[in-house]
Amino acid sequence: MKRPDDDINKTLDRLLRKVGDADTYQMEQRVASVAQSLRAQIEPVRDVLRTYAHDVNTTAPKPRWRFAFAAVLIATVAIGVYAAQRSGLISAVLPIQRAVAPQAPAAQTQTVLVNPSRASEPATTAARAGGSRAPVVTPGGRGPVRTTAEEIAFLQSTDTGGRRLQFAAASVRQFYDPDDHSAGVPLNCRGVDGVLFPVPDYQNMPPTPQGRCVTTRENIVYVIKGAFSSSPLRAGWDWAGEKCCVIGVPDWRPPYFNIQATADDPSRVTKAELQQMLQNLLIDRFKLKFHREIREEDGYVLTVAKSGVKFKETSGPEMQPQRGMGPAVPIGEARGLTQLGAFVPSVWKGNFRMEEIVKTLQSMFLFKPVGDKTGLKGLYDITLNIQRRSSGAGAGPRGARDNSAPAWEFDPPVPQALEQQLGLHLERGKVPVEYIVVDHIEPPSEN
């Protein structure tokens, strides 16, 4: 006689076996991919170990304590130098070097070729614009680029001691799934000091694990932009549309990639280090070569109005304007100036740097590059009231494809609001904009 439990038992058995039944073809492919990835990571380490073993075997035997003592001594000195460098002690001891650096003769060319062997530099060095002191707008909308002196100081602060930073493991795959209509995960990396290109809250993306860079279904253009941009904006969004400022990328079909990359030491890696690893990933796997060009673009120039600024310097926590009606949020949080849309705030209130103001103007109000010539370097307590008026179908940044004029209208108009409420003057003008020109790129090598 059939027991009532029989059906349930059979179904359970069937389902449990189904749960553990991995498609063999997929499994073989992925295991092979992991094997290759592991081999790529393990071989260099083993080469070093073999060389070391060979050296030890071929040199005359020495007492072990000498090796131990020498190792401890070297480690202590290295840690001391590293700690001093991190704490700024070395830069304080050697002020002459920094003082002299800005006086280096300015190069005439505005094109900087990337040297793949120093992959950590392109994101920043190119922005020097041949030593020019003119403010340059970066592709990420970072606003005014650092002057040469600032650039050198920045490079020194992010120096990794000549170490070439690379991911411990990285999987890069071209994305092609005609059945997958999901939005994908925008490129973002999580370091100990926060998220590089924070994904806005409203996108409800799973949080990126510490020490990883992840993206799914991301256009290679955005990945390049994210890797070589020092802007905290999301890689893909900018004042002039999604593909702004990266040119020369072949028309790959599909152009989308899934990237999962993990740092060697996830618990300690920083955002800047992850970005350098991302740069090296593109250089190594895509054989990326590019140069940067500074082009003069029609845009806006922001200066202090004749009446003087109408806000005060503050020492409070630094913030970034948030989309929507909410209050401003601490800088680096996954909210803010990351996507154009209908959420332009009507009130900004908080402690902002001019850099944040410029970025917001570029990406949410003007959709053109903005050059900052205010000379204001501090943190300011700023309040601005501004309303967006609907301007019909197709309005907004997506509507402004020709970049001839902002498709949205504001009340009061943006220049007027800035002048009356903040004492800042906005006028049309030419703004130098940095472009990444891709000279060579090829489909990624296998994982």
Add this chain to the structure above:
Amino acid sequence: MSIVRMPEIKATGSPEFEEIFNQYSRFVYRTAYAVTGRHEDAEDVLQTIFLRLARHEIASDVLKNPKPYLYRSAVNVSLNVIRSRSRAANLRNDALHVKPETEPDSIFDEELCHRLREAIGQLKPEAAEILLLRYAHNHSDAEIARMLGVSRGAIALKLFRLRARLKKLLRTAMEARHETS
């Protein structure tokens, strides 16, 4: 169906590593897939575990009999993956992601599998280990007992309780389906 050739890891410094990888990678992968239900996650789990192994982040005596270690690691890392994923899924509210073109019965099967995986994700790692060894890897009670270092009776009892728990879950789901249809 085309066959993908498995690239061997060169035996340069540590032959045992290559051997272990070639011998157990599919075992680890299958375990991870059984828990996570996604090839991407299974691949991540596989890479994480063997990277640890390659970097000698485990005790050397483990290499003498790596299977239990690899298996436990696979289950634990996979459970972590699905727990973090379920947190994200709660945010996205798309925990039950089924393809619309699938047949209704198949959809229900997918849903049940999904629920089973969720239930496995909530088990203690030791319990999940036993269940997967039994059903994903088709090991007998005796083999499981040997591998986990416990008695055969204990395994049988544990499996009986686990099955009872999963049957309850299944029955509830099936009754709910009957009511809606």
